[in-house]
Amino acid sequence: MATKRVKLTFPQDLIKEPVVFNMAKKFDIMPNIRRAKVTESVGEVVLELEGADKNLESGIAYLKERGVKVEAVEGDIVS
DSSP: OEEEEEEEEEOGGGTTSOHHHHHHHHHTOEEEEEEEEEOSSOEEEEEEEEEOHHHHHHHHHHHHHHTOEEEEOOSOOOO
């Protein structure tokens, strides 16, 4: 099992869709929400993703294809 920390930024049209749930279910990834901020116009979520390396790569690619901006997060996430 591998772990990746990522910051996801959702465009307005994806805020109400279960994109993270769908990714987790489709690619057998366990997401752990570390921080989230959602407004009417933008959604930002910092996640710790756990799964097989191949699944993590596929899941992140799926998020990008859907229009989610994915950035790597380094170090501990506190707040």
